Structures are given as C-alpha cells and as structure tokens.
Amino acid sequence: MQKSSVASVEAPNANETNEETTRKGRGDRRELILDVASEVFLKEGYAAASMSEIAARLGGSKGTLYNYFKSKEELFGAYVLRNCEMHRSQVGELLKVDGDARTVLTAYARRYLEIFTSEKTLQNWRVISAESAKSPEIGRAFYESGPLQGVKLLAGFLDKAVGRGELKIGDTVQAAHQLISLIHGRMIKARLLNYIPVPSAEEIEVEVQSAIFVFLSAYGV
Incomplete structure (x- = not known):
C-alpha cells in the first residue's frame, strides 16, 4: 500500500519555524523595550532619560538593549x-x-x-x-x-x-x-x-x- 505524502507536504520546515519564532520573539522584545522607553521618556524627558535606567526597568543589561538600538537617539x-x-x-x-x-x-x-x-x-x-x-x-x-x-x-x-x-x-x-x-x-x-x-x-x-x-x-x- 502506497504511503500518503500529505504529512510530508504539510509538515513545516524546522529551520523556517525557528526563524519565524526568533523574528516574533525579537519583535515582541523590541515592543517591550519601546513600552518601557516611552514610560521613561515621559517621566524624565529625553535629556534626563538614560539607557541604564531603561535597561534596569527591563531587567536586563545595557548590552542587550544595544542589540536592538545602537543609541539613545535611535531609541528615541x-x-x-x-x-x-x-x-x-x-x-x-x-x-x-x-x-x-x-x-x-x-x-x-x-x-x-x-x-x-x-x-x-x-x-x-x-x-x-x-x-x-x-x-x-x-x-x-x-x-x-x-x-x-x-x-x-x-x-x-x-x-x-x-x-x-x-x-x-x-x-x-x-x-x-x-x-x-x-x-x-x-x-x-x-x-x-x-x-x-x-x-x-x-x-x-x-x-x-x-x-x-x-x-x-x-x-x-
């Protein structure tokens, strides 16, 4: 009996699925950063706001923040x-x-x-x-x-x-x-x-x- 090929056709490519998940994760993280940055900019103003404070509120390091935005200017x-x-x-x-x-x-x-x-x-x-x-x-x-x-x-x-x-x-x-x-x-x-x-x-x-x-x-x- 010939095996059905439906499963092999419909099964998602593991690499593509991982890439989509990664992109979605980065997108969600970026939006979270912008949410927190918005709160800081509104409270402190642009000049007084710092990447350190934003990173602290996010619960991560400045290094992680700079992976998404190269500077405070870019984030703003x-x-x-x-x-x-x-x-x-x-x-x-x-x-x-x-x-x-x-x-x-x-x-x-x-x-x-x-x-x-x-x-x-x-x-x-x-x-x-x-x-x-x-x-x-x-x-x-x-x-x-x-x-x-x-x-x-x-x-x-x-x-x-x-x-x-x-x-x-x-x-x-x-x-x-x-x-x-x-x-x-x-x-x-x-x-x-x-x-x-x-x-x-x-x-x-x-x-x-x-x-x-x-x-x-x-x-x-």
Whole structure:
C-alpha cells in the first residue's frame, strides 16, 4: 500500500519555524523595550532619560538593549515613529469607512479630538517638541511621519468625496490642513498649556459640530 505524502507536504520546515519564532520573539522584545522607553521618556524627558535606567526597568543589561538600538537617539527616534503610527491608525482608519462626507468627517473629527486632548498624547507631544528644538531631524521625522501623513490620508478621503460630487474643493491637501486646524480650534492649545482639563464628550461634540459646519459651509455642494 502506497504511503500518503500529505504529512510530508504539510509538515513545516524546522529551520523556517525557528526563524519565524526568533523574528516574533525579537519583535515582541523590541515592543517591550519601546513600552518601557516611552514610560521613561515621559517621566524624565529625553535629556534626563538614560539607557541604564531603561535597561534596569527591563531587567536586563545595557548590552542587550544595544542589540536592538545602537543609541539613545535611535531609541528615541523609534519611539517617535511608533507614536505616529499608532495615532495614524487610530484616526486614519475612520477615513477608510464607506459613508457620506458629513458622517465620516464628523466621526474623524470626534476621534481626533478625543485622542489629541488626552493627557498621554499631550505628554508625548511635549517631550518630542522639546527635543525637536535641539534636534531638528527629530522634529522633521515626527512631522513627516505623523501630521503630514495624516493630512495626506484626509486629503485622499476628500478626493473621493469630490469625485462622488459631495464636496467642491480645488486643493484637497490645503482643505485637509484647514479642517484639521478647525478641529484643533481652541482646545488643543488650551490643553497643551494645561489651561483646561480633559474635555468631556459633550464639550468635544460642540467643537466637532462647529468645525464640520464651517468646513461644509465652505466646501459642501
């Protein structure tokens, strides 16, 4: 009787499995390092933070930490980029939803204000902004990976809304910048300066409806 070859075909290659496990392990460890580094940067600020403290909190040696990041500058850069990716996914996903412009933009504006008026987000902004004054490349990387990518995502949605005949916009990138400025309004400046506490859902809704009303008054068909 001929033996079945199914088992030999489906059995994973041991070397490939080990490589995948190793990559996953390194990825998990890298994320853990960034979690701990974020806590240290937020508490101490970039200048006062040290690789020694981060390694101590991780329960390992500086040598192990340097296997993943060659310097504190590189680690801080990875922290900046991860924050950009996280915020972009949290807000940008709403622009991929099918729906009319008013509904999608209202949900987008609401999520935007909820995230960017939160204390943790503002702490990240303060730390990154402070370091950008001394290291312009940090600020450039942050702006290009965060706010600028956010504008491009929003402009992409506006392009589709224009194509559907819902909006009339000549320059969607400029319009995206304008909408984000309307959403920012007074709240984010006041929050950055600790002038107001974290806004309530009702307060956010008032700002959102006002911003969307002005934007659609200008660009709505």
